[in-house]
Amino acid sequence: MQLSKLFLAVAGATVLLGGLAASSSAGRLEKSSQNSRATFARLNFAGGFGTVECEVVIEGTFHTRTSAKVVGALTGYLTAATVARCARGGATINNASLPWHRRYRSFTGTLPNIAAIVDGITGVEWSIREPTFGITCTVRAAESSVIGTYALSAGVVTSAEVSGENRCGEFTGRLSGSTTNVDNRAGARLTIRLI
Numbered sequence: 001m002q003l004s005k006l007f008l009a010v011a012g013a014t015v016l017l018g019g020l021a022a023s024s025s026a027g028r029l030e031k032s033s034q035n036s037r038a039t040f041a042r043l044n045f046a047g048g049f050g051t052v053e054c055e056v057v058i059e060g061t062f063h064t065r066t067s068a069k070v071v072g073a074l075t076g077y078l079t080a081a082t083v084a085r086c087a088r089g090g091a092t093i094n095n096a097s098l099p100w101h102r103r104y105r106s107f108t109g110t111l112p113n114i115a116a117i118v119d120g121i122t123g124v125e126w127s128i129r130e131p132t133f134g135i136t137c138t139v140r141a142a143e144s145s146v147i148g149t150y151a152l153s154a155g156v157v158t159s160a161e162v163s164g165e166n167r168c169g170e171f172t173g174r175l176s177g178s179t180t181n182v183d184n185r186a187g188a189r190l191t192i193r194l195i
Contacts, residue, residue: 026194027068027069028069028194029067029068029104030065030194031065031192032189033065033184033186034061034062035059035061036062036183038057038179038181039181039182040056040057040058040177040179040181042055043056043162043177044174045174045175046173047168047173048173049130049133050088050130050132051089051131052091052128053086054085054089055083055085055086056081057082058080058081059079060077060080061076061077070104071106075119077101078099078121078124079099080098081093081100081126089128089129089131090128090129091127091129092126093126094125094138096125097123097141099123100121101122102119102120102148103121104118105120105147109152111194114152114192115152117152117192118148120146121146122144122146123141123144124139125138125139125141126138126139128168135169136169137170137171139166143167146162146166147162147163148162149161149162149163155192155193156190156191158182159178160179160182161179162176163175
């Protein structure tokens with residue numbers, strides 16, 4: 001009887017310690033590539049008198065293929081942003097503000113199954129021409145607030161989303177858009193997993 005109780009206690013402790021070790025070892029994220037590209041068929045900036053709708057391509061790099069899950073840690077840069085065309089209004093990227101900083105904010109989901117990685121993006125600067133009256137304004141890098149979210153399914157990046165409220169001239173507008181067109185800049189899917 002004593003031996004079976006001891007065996008159960010040891011087995012229970014082993015399972016508990018194994019679970020703790022598994023979650024503590026998941027303190028880093030590994031990417032399949034140090035490069036990323038997201039092609040948005042439509043990014044919106046709504047506010048003022050109308051919504052600007054533009055096709056935008058954003059490219060970036062990660063500093064390393066692995067990074068710690070530390071809030072605020074600089075994980076990489078967004079190195080290029082191009083407005084291909086606008087369906088409503090107009091927009092230009094201030095290329096002098098590049099590279100924009102990509103900082104880890106959080107993840108969603110329950111470990112070890114991460115559903116999304118969330119980054120804060122700082123230093124972003126662009127100008128828009130709203131579609132109704134042609135009024136122009138600039139979102140300044142020091143005041144911009146952009147969130148980038150990579151949705152994951154079994155570690156594969158399935159989509160990217162951009163959001164944020166930004167002051168543009170005399171009004172505050174909302175940036176929004178999502179795309180399933182995310183790759184490593186060579187056409188391959190990007191993966192992010194816990195290690």
